[in-house]
Amino acid sequence: MANVLPAEKRLAVLAALVDGNSERAAERMTGVERKTIRRFALRVGTAAQSLHNTMARDLALSLIESDEVWSFVKKKQSRVTPAEHAAGLGEAYAFTALAMPSRYVVTWHVGKRDETSAAAFVADLRARLVVMPSLTSDGFTAYPGAIGASFGPGVDYGQVIKNYTRGGQRDDDHRYEPPRSPFLTKRVVFGAPNIDAATTAHVERHNGTLRHHIGRMRRLVCAFSKAPEHHRAAVALGLTHYNLCHIVSTIRVTPAVAAGVTRHVWDLAELLDALLSVPETPAPSAKPLAPRKPEGTARELPGNRGFLRVVQGGAAPSPPVAPAPPPPAPEPVAPAPPPPAPEPVAALAHVEPSALAADQPRQLDLLSWRPKPRIPQQLTLFDIDPPRK
Template sequence: MANVLPAERRLEVLAALVNGTSIRAASRMTGVHQDTIGRFGQAIGEGCARLHDRMVRDLTSPLVDLDEMHSWVSRRQVHVDPAKHDAATSGETWTWAAICRTSKLIIAWHVGKRDQESADALVEDVRARLAVMPQITTDGLGLYAQPIAANFGRAVPYMQTVKNFSSRPGKPGTSEKFAVERGVDFIQKRAIFGTPDPAKATNFAIERSNLTARQWNARLRRRTLAFSKKLSRHRAAIALHYTYTNLCHIPRNMRITPAMAAGITDTVWTLEELMVAALEEPAGEKPEPQPLAIPKPEGPARELPGGRGWLRVLPGGSAPTAPSAPQPPPVAAAPAIPQPEPAATGQAAAPAQPPAPDREPVGQLDLLSWRPRPREPVQLSLFGDPPEQ
């Protein structure tokens, strides 16, 4: 007889894993050996990854957020000697994820180091699953710009939200360890490519998803012994969590699952349906990139020929007005010159001097309308002026 767990017992183990229970705690709760739980979790996690590749395609997500999350694998240390251990599978590990902000669907994820290779892998996977050009928002990490430009083009609306931190005194009465705390002073938004809408640029959806992942996946929690000891099982646990939240979980501020909101499924999946589908899912092909349709922007817009996009009106400008002729500045009147009174001897007073003619006012010159003034021709004499009679 094959050593296979009954379906009821497997369902109990799966319910414990998707609700944030570690393998040792799940073993104490269900009575199943921890090695058996580890093999079962890896098998169903790999099946969830294949299920995700088949179902999550041709998405029309208008807003996409990208972020990365830190964790440990094999050992809690930053620097690993490549001569003794595999640097790619030991020490610090990062989970890169992309979420559709409108439907809360996890579009893609990647587990690796915090380097350019991992950023390229995530952006390429996101590009292969989209059918519409989105607005992309990330934090200030500079590794995203190169793959986004290579996969989406420099016309994609892409904006970074950079948090500026500062140190401030902690609450009175706390210990010396928390005497100084860090806080966010302000968030700076800067456009990298295209013309993104700053009002729609935020990372709250992906950061809230990271918080849920740390709560529901024991391998991602900080300051714990439940971190993964093998990279393959860590990747399987990440795939299980994201697939479960896409198909089975209804967010608090929604009435349907993210997969239903994205148009992937019509019903809420049960945990048993997820287990059966993941274990029976065969190996398939990864999605391939398709041409992206550019959605019509809000407000006045005109479509460019050849399906190259839209010409839209940006706020903050003003309509051009016809230039008006410059007005000459007012000329101040010349002060009156006091005249001496006639002498008492009876002599006639000196004739008054005529007022000086007003000068021509000088205004703003127009370089385009300036023309030289015509001059009267003057006859030149070769022998000088004739003598006066």
């Protein structure tokens, strides 16, 4: 391949690929035939995995976030037959492990979103570390078993779970993430992680950068992968270029420099020379993990046996409080004298007004109603009945 394409053409094709362009767009930009670009992309992508295996080993990174990025190969999952599913077609999730605060991608794995891919991804992450990390992931159910099998129950691991529900109903529109509270719930799985600081926001932000630099991972475009090996090569090339050449604006260096993997920022020509000359290198094997130095109050135990930490949990018992004195009893209140009894009304109902004394007040009887006497004859001014003749 190197004998066919000039160095300037190879560099131009590599620049077009790592900037998120498709093979057809790279063909229009560089004038190189698309089939040649496809073979070149497969070669440098496979070499990128070997270059990463050479450099990403014996890492002392203590804070790692993991997530999965959806994509597909050749067909959507609903149209894939069982034989095509076994061949790697359909859904292709990219598992990524992002170290903080350096933003260095420790490892990745392209496969189905199942227990097999999660176990392979976590085992490769464990093989590249020499310090017991603090892990944070989303609520994928395959993570606890895989992390427990590779790191053991002594690892500090917490999950940040997203609740895609609104009013008790599932919200299937995931284009825009809802507000993070109370949309997110956190829980401790292993160890004693700082659950208040646990987050997956940085690796989720990195997913957007990953889709920007790898054109075949974007949604609703025609630049998707047609073969699984080409998709894995594209992911490896994009993430290797991100680690070595991409300057993160918040830290102003590349993630590899921030993580201590390299001492300088690589340019594209240096990356191309390394990809064309690196030998095939397998992934590293696991080594014993040293205890991680805690962020909070801790004391190191002798013999390199770890740290004695202060873990938030039960509060110290408060000193006993003396009971408050009882309130004073209220003073007795003398009962009020009863009101004078009213005179019976019925006794005055039949008393004639002349029988009362002149200086005695009269009392009206409102309850002693009697009908008026009927008048035997009533005078009228008009004759109601006309006189009879």
